[in-house]
Amino acid sequence: MAIIKKISPPKIILLGYMTIILTGALLLCLPFASTKPGSCDFVTALFTATSATCVTGLVVVDTAIEWTLFGQIVIMLLIQIGGIGFMTIALSLLALRNKSVDSATKSLMQMSIGGSKLSGSQKLALIISMGTFSFEFIGATLLALRFCPQFGFWKGLYYSIFHAVSAFCNAGFDVLGKEFGPFSSFTTYSGDVYVCLIILSLIVIGGIGFLVWTDVAENKYHFKRYKMNTKIVIITTLILIVSGTIIAAASEWNGALFQGRSISDKLIMSAFISVTPRTAGFNTVDMSLLHSTTYLLVVLLMAIGGSPGSTAGGVKTTALALVFLSIVSEFQGKDAVECFGRRIKSGAIKKVVCLITVFFSLIIIASALICAIDGVALDAAIFETTSAIGTVGLSFGITPTLSNASRIILILLMYTGRVGGLTIILALSRHRKPYSSGYPEVEIIIG
Numbered sequence: 001m002a003i004i005k006k007i008s009p010p011k012i013i014l015l016g017y018m019t020i021i022l023t024g025a026l027l028l029c030l031p032f033a034s035t036k037p038g039s040c041d042f043v044t045a046l047f048t049a050t051s052a053t054c055v056t057g058l059v060v061v062d063t064a065i066e067w068t069l070f071g072q073i074v075i076m077l078l079i080q081i082g083g084i085g086f087m088t089i090a091l092s093l094l095a096l097r098n099k100s101v102d103s104a105t106k107s108l109m110q111m112s113i114g115g116s117k118l119s120g121s122q123k124l125a126l127i128i129s130m131g132t133f134s135f136e137f138i139g140a141t142l143l144a145l146r147f148c149p150q151f152g153f154w155k156g157l158y159y160s161i162f163h164a165v166s167a168f169c170n171a172g173f174d175v176l177g178k179e180f181g182p183f184s185s186f187t188t189y190s191g192d193v194y195v196c197l198i199i200l201s202l203i204v205i206g207g208i209g210f211l212v213w214t215d216v217a218e219n220k221y222h223f224k225r226y227k228m229n230t231k232i233v234i235i236t237t238l239i240l241i242v243s244g245t246i247i248a249a250a251s252e253w254n255g256a257l258f259q260g261r262s263i264s265d266k267l268i269m270s271a272f273i274s275v276t277p278r279t280a281g282f283n284t285v286d287m288s289l290l291h292s293t294t295y296l297l298v299v300l301l302m303a304i305g306g307s308p309g310s311t312a313g314g315v316k317t318t319a320l321a322l323v324f325l326s327i328v329s330e331f332q333g334k335d336a337v338e339c340f341g342r343r344i345k346s347g348a349i350k351k352v353v354c355l356i357t358v359f360f361s362l363i364i365i366a367s368a369l370i371c372a373i374d375g376v377a378l379d380a381a382i383f384e385t386t387s388a389i390g391t392v393g394l395s396f397g398i399t400p401t402l403s404n405a406s407r408i409i410l411i412l413l414m415y416t417g418r419v420g421g422l423t424i425i426l427a428l429s430r431h432r433k434p435y436s437s438g439y440p441e442v443e444i445i446i447g
Helices: 011-026 042-053 069-084 085-096 103-113 119-149 154-169 193-207 209-219 228-252 263-275 292-304 316-331 346-374 378-389 404-419 420-427
Strands: none
Touching: 011 042, 011 069, 011 404, 042 069, 042 228, 069 119, 069 154, 069 378, 085 404, 103 420, 119 154, 119 193, 119 209, 193 228, 193 263, 209 228, 228 263, 228 292, 263 292, 292 316, 292 346, 292 378, 292 404, 346 404, 378 404
8 A cells, every 4th residue: 555655535535436447448359258269359359348337328339249258347337336446345455464554555445435534444444345246136135035936046146246236336337138138238127126126226325325315314303414415415416316207207207208108107207317337337218219309308317327435427416516506606695505404615616617517518529529430420429428428327329330539538437437537637637735826806798
């Protein structure tokens, strides 16, 4: 851990994920990782390893058809490492061995999961790891009750474990291609309430954030005792799920996508459309057939993503909440942004503005480049790039047809989405001491 003292935490996070991705890509390039004769090309392996490590789910080849059992296990391990973070795993192992760590390592842990305190980092890492494996075990057990009778014990058990890990880590990878056709995801289970509810539950739990778990576990059902972050995450998540389900149902209810479906099927499919864009990547319907209203909803949900310190990507629910609170504050004529009797620090608002600006700028630039390189439709390019930087994995079906140049663009977007735009900015910026301007203030006319 001595090397951590010489390199800033943002740079260690960047280098750590880069190392994991390259290692995964090299493993997937091995001849026995691919089902085809010889080994796969490096760009395909790199794209898959990036998508798995960045828990995205975008693929250029079907996971079940292209990769052997060895390759699929490599992908699952990359998903697991990328989902809970390599520093969390490292500190968990040290905690199990009763090894102490220095403040620099704790600071890195704090940045990697979005924590606010250095104390208790190892304990928190252990809680995150144990909680992750516990939820995945429960999810896999419940899925096995359906998959084992359907596919046989061992195959069903494997499918259950793989999809529980993928769902909880919000990765969106599936291995059902050999059973139901390439890139089928969970379309076969679109009306299966049991399977869909398990997958949705894993996605939501994984996406609300590790810090929210611990707060809820400590304070149980006493909402008033929750930290501000927990309150904002829970309320924003519930609003997004409910409103997203209602909008999806209203726009698709009598359309071709839901034609011939029962009311229960339509409701669970609407819920799936609402939840999975918040960076899970599974789908029960063909995304290219969505109504224009639903398309816009899905793109917005992919951009929002999950919550800080979780397995999800996007600009995060807290950023959305701060934007809304800022608007409310402006309408009320208040000088500061307030929530639950507390004032939000102005620095948080500046970070949100920076994050959202960088996020959407990259989507616009990347979409324009992909359209220019491969001549795809703008709506498809926007969908794909938003899915990549939001680490979602939903696709319009164009990713397998893109050129290597466009695939590299998506690789960079997935990497940026996982490590975080602010982390990259901090890693590339020069270290500066806190600066207080002595210049006089001026007003700028806005609007």
